[in-house]
Amino acid sequence: MKSALNERSGSLPLLETARMIYMSTENVKNEACRLLDRLPDDVTWYEIMHAIYVRQSIEAGLADSKSGKVSELTIDKTASS
Numbered sequence: 001m002k003s004a005l006n007e008r009s010g011s012l013p014l015l016e017t018a019r020m021i022y023m024s025t026e027n028v029k030n031e032a033c034r035l036l037d038r039l040p041d042d043v044t045w046y047e048i049m050h051a052i053y054v055r056q057s058i059e060a061g062l063a064d065s066k067s068g069k070v071s072e073l074t075i076d077k078t079a080s081s
Contacts, residue, residue: 032052035051035052035055036048039051
């Protein structure tokens, strides 16, 4: 099976990720199965948990953004490190 992961980093291709962003809770189990189907046959438990964590984190962040729970971050480029 060809790996959908980018160098096992846990990230899915951008278009696939965007397609799966907003889903109802009824579809969570089905989408989890689809995510597992796209992982390589020799995937580890850690890689499975990481892929699910990344997916959930992205969805939570997008939901927060959509509901206005995020604020703009300003970086002071003049500050020294």
